[in-house]
Amino acid sequence: MTFSHVLGYPRIGADRELKRAVEAYWQGSLDRDGLESAGRELRARHWAAQREAGLDLVTVGDFAFYDQVLDLSVTLGAVPARFGAEEEIAAGEVGLDTAFRMARGRAPSGEPTAACEMTKYFDTNYHYLVPELHAGQRFRLASSRLFDQVAEAQALGHPVKVSLLGPLTWLWLGKEKGEQSFDRLALLEELLPVYGELLARLGEQGVEWVQLDEPALVQELPTAWQQAYEAAYSVLGRAPVKLLLASYFGGLGDNLNLAVGLPVDGLHIDAVRAPEQLDAVLDRLPGYKVLSVGAIDGRNVWRADLALLRERLASARMRLGRRLWIAPSCSLLHVPVDLTRERDLDPELASWLAFARQKLDETVTLARLLDGRATEVDRRRLEAATEALQARRDSPRIHRPEVADRLAGVEPADHERRSPYGVRAEAQRRALKLPLLPTTTIGSFPQTDAIRAARRALKAGELSRDEYEARMEEEIAYAVARQEALGIDMPVHGEPERNDMVEYFGEQLDGYAFTRFGWVQSYGSRCVKPPVIYGDVSRPGPMTVRWSRYAQSLTDRPMKGMLTGPVTMLQWAFVRDDQPRETTCRQIALALRDEVCDLEAAGIRAIQIDEPALREGLPLRQGEWPAYLAWAVECFRLSAAGVGDETQIHTHMCYSEFNDIIESIAALDADVITIETSRSDMELLDAFREFAYPNEIGPGVYDIHSPNVPDVAWMVALMEKAAERIPVKRLWVNPDCGLKTRRWEEVEPALANMVEAARQLRRRFG
Ligand code: GLN
Ligand code: ZN
Numbered sequence: 001m002t003f004s005h006v007l008g009y010p011r012i013g014a015d016r017e018l019k020r021a022v023e024a025y026w027q028g029s030l031d032r033d034g035l036e037s038a039g040r041e042l043r044a045r046h047w048a049a050q051r052e053a054g055l056d057l058v059t060v061g062d063f064a065f066y067d068q069v070l071d072l073s074v075t076l077g078a079v080p081a082r083f084g085a086e087e088e089i090a091a092g093e094v095g096l097d098t099a100f101r102m103a104r105g106r107a108p109s110g111e112p113t114a115a116c117e118m119t120k121y122f123d124t125n126y127h128y129l130v131p132e133l134h135a136g137q138r139f140r141l142a143s144s145r146l147f148d149q150v151a152e153a154q155a156l157g158h159p160v161k162v163s164l165l166g167p168l169t170w171l172w173l174g175k176e177k178g179e180q181s182f183d184r185l186a187l188l189e190e191l192l193p194v195y196g197e198l199l200a201r202l203g204e205q206g207v208e209w210v211q212l213d214e215p216a217l218v219q220e221l222p223t224a225w226q227q228a229y230e231a232a233y234s235v236l237g238r239a240p241v242k243l244l245l246a247s248y249f250g251g252l253g254d255n256l257n258l259a260v261g262l263p264v265d266g267l268h269i270d271a272v273r274a275p276e277q278l279d280a281v282l283d284r285l286p287g288y289k290v291l292s293v294g295a296i297d298g299r300n301v302w303r304a305d306l307a308l309l310r311e312r313l314a315s316a317r318m319r320l321g322r323r324l325w326i327a328p329s330c331s332l333l334h335v336p337v338d339l340t341r342e343r344d345l346d347p348e349l350a351s352w353l354a355f356a357r358q359k360l361d362e363t364v365t366l367a368r369l370l371d372g373r374a375t376e377v378d379r380r381r382l383e384a385a386t387e388a389l390q391a392r393r394d395s396p397r398i399h400r401p402e403v404a405d406r407l408a409g410v411e412p413a414d415h416e417r418r419s420p421y422g423v424r425a426e427a428q429r430r431a432l433k434l435p436l437l438p439t440t441t442i443g444s445f446p447q448t449d450a451i452r453a454a455r456r457a458l459k460a461g462e463l464s465r466d467e468y469e470a471r472m473e474e475e476i477a478y479a480v481a482r483q484e485a486l487g488i489d490m491p492v493h494g495e496p497e498r499n500d501m502v503e504y505f506g507e508q509l510d511g512y513a514f515t516r517f518g519w520v521q522s523y524g525s526r527c528v529k530p531p532v533i534y535g536d537v538s539r540p541g542p543m544t545v546r547w548s549r550y551a552q553s554l555t556d557r558p559m560k561g562m563l564t565g566p567v568t569m570l571q572w573a574f575v576r577d578d579q580p581r582e583t584t585c586r587q588i589a590l591a592l593r594d595e596v597c598d599l600e601a602a603g604i605r606a607i608q609i610d611e612p613a614l615r616e617g618l619p620l621r622q623g624e625w626p627a628y629l630a631w632a633v634e635c636f637r638l639s640a641a642g643v644g645d646e647t648q649i650h651t652h653m654c655y656s657e658f659n660d661i662i663e664s665i666a667a668l669d670a671d672v673i674t675i676e677t678s679r680s681d682m683e684l685l686d687a688f689r690e691f692a693y694p695n696e697i698g699p700g701v702y703d704i705h706s707p708n709v710p711d712v713a714w715m716v717a718l719m720e721k722a723a724e725r726i727p728v729k730r731l732w733v734n735p736d737c738g739l740k741t742r743r744w745e746e747v748e749p750a751l752a753n754m755v756e757a758a759r760q761l762r763r764r765f766g
Helices: 019-025 033-055 066-077 086-090 096-104 145-155 167-173 184-204 222-238 253-262 277-284 306-323 356-371 376-394 403-410 422-431 447-460 467-486 545-553 566-571 579-603 623-638 657-668 685-691 711-725 743-763
Strands: 058-060 119-120 127-129 160-165 211-213 242-246 265-272 292-294 324-329 510-513 522-523 527-528 534-539 560-564 606-610 646-651 674-675 696-699
Touching: 019 033, 019 623, 033 356, 058 145, 066 096, 066 145, 066 160, 066 167, 066 184, 086 534, 145 160, 160 167, 167 184, 167 447, 184 545, 184 579, 222 253, 222 696, 253 265, 253 277, 253 743, 265 277, 265 324, 277 292, 277 306, 277 579, 306 324, 306 422, 306 685, 324 356, 376 623, 403 579, 403 606, 403 685, 422 646, 447 467, 447 657, 467 545, 467 646, 467 743, 510 579, 534 579, 560 579, 566 579, 566 623, 579 606, 579 623, 606 623, 657 685, 685 696, 696 711
Parallel strands: 058 160, 160 211, 211 242, 242 265, 265 292, 292 324, 560 606, 606 646, 646 674, 674 696
Antiparallel strands: 119 127, 510 534, 522 527
């Protein structure tokens, strides 16, 4: 009998109950017992869903109030000293509030303390808390949370499999801290006994299987790390439990032999992103090992093609017999919870989708189909899937010949501005008449309660479209007047009409759909609701022109139009899986190109195309970077290159690691790029200097993530450092990012100081 299981299930709840409970606890309206019981209830519900679906094991260890990597760090006693948890660690019971303080710097009890760093988990939008590692660090079991949850599931009568991050990926995701330089891999020896103890305790609890997640195995690993896998697992393999080593988010590549050969009882592979590795793994898998095939897409929302999967996996079933397990490719944490809640979604589109709850059913049905023990329900599911997928393949809503034709007609010249930057810069200087070190902002101004209330009223039908638009024009007029008064050289309209920089455009493009409850955890209690790109993308009509034109009518200064770039539009969505991502991105680029040209025709002389997600789209394997960067750059250029020399194209990116992609950044050929720099003390400009970045740069001098008002001298000093690295005539003065999360009371004095700093700098350099 083919076993079915999941690597993890979303914990937020179909109604984001976890978010509500955790936030209520932080605010003091829910006490500790209340929070714990909300957690217990969610776990019970999620385990029940897994059993009701017919999975053979329920997964324990995927729950966390904030982050499962944080919980593991706590369990291992890896709590940085500044949280003052020595006693809690010694007692083996680090408190919940200590964990919350690590996550967000404060909790209902305990001193506020600088939080741990947070970053994206591999190439997902899920953020984990980075383990802080010190030379000579000691570990010890410091929480019994996991054991309690195992007991909880057992008391409910469930067959339990525990899921945990493996020791090497935990170290891989960690960061060396402290004065003394050292290699975090050196901590493995100290770490293994604690893992061993943990596994022994689970064994005592009667747990048969423990899944150790080692997704680092799909990346290029240094030789020392590869060897460490051998050493670590030969120790862990002696634990009194069976180990399932889980790889996901890609193929094992050159780690395949290593992963297959480790002395554990089973291996999980991602057969969605890397279906080609299945045969190689089958050929090498030792006869005693279980192979868990991740056949259902854990990273995307599309319904599985059960008939095709049955066919593809038939030989694996023959070869492995009962040693074959079926699962989604990775934890279902990365997809929304339950499709049946989407009552407003177009039924045809809904029939092409599967969320976490539906993926449980797909997993179970696939396992039973492979065994030849399909029930009536399985047969109906198989048929329904086949029918829906057939309809999807043929649907005129997805395949729009005019979009494909247009893309086929794109020529190399369409990616090129008319003249090189030098010529354009001259033309723009004459047309825009900007001073040395011009000032601008990144696009958004504060999203006030009044703005949000107006948008809600529009959606609720309490405000007419005309009334709403008049309200937005008032906001724009206000923002423009403030910028004129402040003396900003290149104003923006302020984006009051945008709820979100992707949703705003997606809602106006064909091929995009939006769910009502399709929430996915991003970090802590924060969830995002990515749109679904289901079909060929095109632009029925202008999206931003009326706002930009209105804003320009209020001022003689050159108004900067504001768009979200093609790569970011792609990256922050669930993307269709029936054509290469690159093709979808090019379609978006063409739609944006029309918007750029329409803005130019409406008299907008500068247009910013934001690409904050360009860097995070980098593949997990560095060997695949060049191909990605090539098409990402082409898409940006395709969206931008339709305008004349005098029209100034800006782009914006809010992160600070450019070293390894600087060539591609330059290849975008934007006339101006604004970036985040204020917290890195302009050091990141070194990458731009060393590469001799040819175009204009606005290094952010005002950290918008902080409520503090930066003073003039501070910003002058930052720009002086910038001027040591980039010629002054190619520098701009601007904040780090958009101002939508700030209040006007913070923004006005900060921008006044920024403008004053620019004036002082002009006197110095002019
Ligand atoms: N133009 C956007 C804004 O100002 C850019 C946001 C971003 O970079 N994430 O809000
Ligand atoms: Zn930004």
